[in-house]
Structure formats: structure tokens, C-alpha cells
Amino acid sequence: MHFRYQQWDERFNRQAGKSPFDTLWDLFQELLTISGGDVSQAMRWLNDIDKEYGVTDQFEEGYGIGDFIEEMQDRGYIRFDEEESIMVPTSKTDRSIREKSLHEIFRQLKKGGKGEHKTPHTGRGLERQPETRNWAPGDDIGHIDSVGTLMNMLQHSSLDQFQLRESDLEVYDTDHHTSASTVLLIDLSHSMILYGEDRITPAKKVAMALSEMIMRNFSSDSLDIVAFGNEAWEIAVKDLPYLKVGPYHTNTLQALRVARSILQRKKFSNKQIFMITDGKPSCMIENGRLYKNSFGLDRKIVNKVLDEAVVCRRKQIDITTFMIARDPYLQNFVRELTDANKGRAYYSSLNELGGYIFEDYIRNRRKNVR
Structure with missing residues (x-):
């Protein structure tokens, strides 16, 4: 595990108005995510940071790490697992980490609408468009354009008698709001922690934030998570907070197949796959065994992945790939995948990943609406 340290600023606590517990809790949640849910390891790292930078020395109340551990237990964030004889996080901690991730991601985004997804199409919705059209049965009478309707009526009425016809009625168009089913694929191959760069933690944070946003604001949507x-x-x-990278190759083919299987069971008009990866497809299951090749792009594997992308396209499932690697030959593979599916691809840094995924999720509505 690699850390990047900077000088502790003792003004942080006073400026933010945080209590000693809140200050340590922010640090602990970050360390717990990196440790994959290992409370003991996170506590060891927290003690190391305190020893190096004197975090608790800044607390006027004489608050120490021991007080923090006791308060976490009292507040129900960690508990002792008697069967395993270790401290473990609770569901309250899971939720808190997701909320923290959501707040971090939204700092990258511009302020936008809430509660619904907009499509580029018009239909029944909440926000008026400037354009109007003829009224049709079922339209909300609250969206009638009174001026346009009156002008239509006057064209065939006389001063003695005004006649309002059904054909005179004009209504404002509105944004059409729809629901979506999304499967988020997270690459857990060994390359996600290679070269001294922690790529899995930002990926987990984005997944946690996205799930929290959907559960809060888009209750009609569905989000499934698939690790591969x-x-x-x-x-x-x-x-999600406790996923760990393993000594794995990258089975992109099976990841897409599992995602497609999930989405085909959903009764949603809009279905999409978001895939976060930093590597090439390097393995697949063939005749019950693992076929693998870590040296360059194996066309046998790549062609199978591209075939699956075509199947997804035929099933009207969009694939959006978020590539967190800059290797030109890997980007060429992503272009092939994107072309086969007619989907989208982003080549983003770890800092940009959350912004790209959230913005794409909110605007990715392609269903044609009558």
C-alpha cells in the first residue's frame, strides 16, 4: 500500500468547525475503504498518521484514538464479531461511506436538476418547453397555452359568438422523464493496484456514490454491481466499500455477459452498462477452463469481446467504457469495442472519473417517445 502525505494543517479543524470525532471519522472512513473493510488495518494506519502528524495533539479536549474507538462503538459504527474475534464495520458505516463518496463526487459536478432524468424527447413530464402542439386526449390541462388557444379560436369566431373547438387547444410540450436500468462493472484485476497507483479506491467510491444517488433520487431506476x-x-x-483487488486476469467477456443477463431480466426501456477498467481483456472461460494471455492483446479474446458488444447492441443495451489507462494500444481496443456496440468511451484520469460517470448517467436517455 502506498500513501501520499502532505503537511497537516492545524487550522483545518477550526475552519471546518469539526469535532474531534468527525475529524477522525473522515480519516477513518477513507482508510477503511482503502483497507477493504479491515478495521484493524485501518486503525493501525490511523495511529501511524497520528504519530507522524500529531492529529490528536490539536484537540483541546485531550481527545485520543482510544476515545475515538470507544465512540465509534457507542455510535454503532463498528462492533465486535465474536465468531471471528475481530472488530467489523456495521451497516451504518456502509451507508456513511456511500454518503461521503456521494458528497465528494458532487463537488466535481455542476448544480443540476434533481429527482428525475430528462430525455432529449418531449412528452409527459415536469418542466415546460417553449414549444407548443395540439392538445391530445390524456394531456395535462395544466399545460394548456391559453394565449395560443385563444388566438386559434379567434380565427374562426365572430364578434357575436365565440366557438372553442378541440382543435383550437394548444399545450406546452414538457421534458419526458424516464427510468433506466444500469449495470456497473468494476475491474478487480491485479493491474488496478500496480505501478504504485491505487485505482480501485476511486472506482469503489464512484460506485458507492452512484448507488447512493440512485437510491435517494431515482427510486424507479435500478443499479446492479458486477465485479470481475x-x-x-x-x-x-x-x-462495495470492502472490495479488494485480487491476483486476477481480466475477464471482460464474462463481465459483459453477466451484465447483459441481468439487464434482459429488467422491464426497463433504457438499459446500459457502465464499465470501469484500466486494462485489456486478458482471459476468458473456454470449455470449462481459463484461457489467458497477459502479453498484449490476444485477438482470440478480443474478438469474443467484440462479438458480445454486438449482441448487446442488438439487445439495445448501451456500453459506456470508462478507461483509466493511457496506453495507446489499449485505447485502440476500447475504440473497437465502442464502435461494435455504438456506445461511448471516456479516457479519464482518476480525479475525473466520478464527474464523467455522473454526467453521463444523468444525460444518457435515448428512448424514442411518442
């Missing part, structure tokens, strides 16, 4: 390495498997939202 040598194989692909579904995980629960509560397990």
Missing part, C-alpha cells in the same frame, strides 16, 4: 477478474460475479451495494 478471472470471472465475473454480482455483489451487493453494502459490499
Whole structure:
């Protein structure tokens, strides 16, 4: 594990108005995410940071790490697992880490609308468009354009008698709001922690933030999470903070197949796959065994992945790839994948990842609406 330190600013606590517990709690949540849910390891790192930078020395109340541990237990953030004889995080901690991730991601985004997704199409919705059209049965009478309707009526009325016809009625168009089903794929291959760069922690944070946003604001949507390495498997939202990279290759093919299988069971008009990866597809299951090749792009594997991208396109499932690697030959593969699916691709840094995913999620509505 690699850390990047900077000088502790004792003004931080006073400026932010944080209590000693809140200050340590912010640090601990970050360390707990990096440790994959290992409370003991996170506490050791927190003690190391305190020893190096004297974090608790700034607290006027004489508050120490021991007080912090006791308060975490009292508040229900950690508990002792008697079966394993270790401290473990609780569901309250899971939720707190997701909320923290959501706040971090939204600092990157511009302020936007809330509660609904907009499509580029018009229909029944909440926000008026300047354009009007003829009224049709079922339209909300609250959106009638009174001026336009009156002008239509006057064209065939006389001073003695005004006649309002159904054809005179004009209504404002509105944004059409729709729901979406999304599967988020997270690469857990070994390259996500290679070269001294922690790529998995930002990926987990984005996934946690996205899930928290959907559960809060877009309750009609669905989000499923699939992790993949040598194989692909579904995980629960509560397990997101504690994902760990393994000694895995990258089975992109199975990840896409599992995502497609999930989406085909959903009764949603808009279906999409978001894939966060930093590497090439380097393995697949063939005749019950793992076929792998870590040296360059194996066309046997790549062609199978591209075939799956075409199948997704035929099933009207968009694939958006978020590539957190700059290697030109890997970017060429992503271009092939994107072309096969007619989807989208972003080549983003770790700092930009959250902004790209959130903005794309909110604007990615392609269903044609009558």
C-alpha cells in the first residue's frame, strides 16, 4: 500500500468547525475503504498518521484514538464479531461511506436538476418547453397555452359568438422523464493496484456514490454491481466499500455477459452498462477452463469481446467504457469495442472519473417517445 502525505494543517479543524470525532471519522472512513473493510488495518494506519502528524495533539479536549474507538462503538459504527474475534464495520458505516463518496463526487459536478432524468424527447413530464402542439386526449390541462388557444379560436369566431373547438387547444410540450436500468462493472484485476497507483479506491467510491444517488433520487431506476477478474460475479451495494483487488486476469467477456443477463431480466426501456477498467481483456472461460494471455492483446479474446458488444447492441443495451489507462494500444481496443456496440468511451484520469460517470448517467436517455 502506498500513501501520499502532505503537511497537516492545524487550522483545518477550526475552519471546518469539526469535532474531534468527525475529524477522525473522515480519516477513518477513507482508510477503511482503502483497507477493504479491515478495521484493524485501518486503525493501525490511523495511529501511524497520528504519530507522524500529531492529529490528536490539536484537540483541546485531550481527545485520543482510544476515545475515538470507544465512540465509534457507542455510535454503532463498528462492533465486535465474536465468531471471528475481530472488530467489523456495521451497516451504518456502509451507508456513511456511500454518503461521503456521494458528497465528494458532487463537488466535481455542476448544480443540476434533481429527482428525475430528462430525455432529449418531449412528452409527459415536469418542466415546460417553449414549444407548443395540439392538445391530445390524456394531456395535462395544466399545460394548456391559453394565449395560443385563444388566438386559434379567434380565427374562426365572430364578434357575436365565440366557438372553442378541440382543435383550437394548444399545450406546452414538457421534458419526458424516464427510468433506466444500469449495470456497473468494476475491474478487480491485479493491474488496478500496480505501478504504485491505487485505482480501485476511486472506482469503489464512484460506485458507492452512484448507488447512493440512485437510491435517494431515482427510486424507479435500478443499479446492479458486477465485479470481475478471472470471472465475473454480482455483489451487493453494502459490499462495495470492502472490495479488494485480487491476483486476477481480466475477464471482460464474462463481465459483459453477466451484465447483459441481468439487464434482459429488467422491464426497463433504457438499459446500459457502465464499465470501469484500466486494462485489456486478458482471459476468458473456454470449455470449462481459463484461457489467458497477459502479453498484449490476444485477438482470440478480443474478438469474443467484440462479438458480445454486438449482441448487446442488438439487445439495445448501451456500453459506456470508462478507461483509466493511457496506453495507446489499449485505447485502440476500447475504440473497437465502442464502435461494435455504438456506445461511448471516456479516457479519464482518476480525479475525473466520478464527474464523467455522473454526467453521463444523468444525460444518457435515448428512448424514442411518442
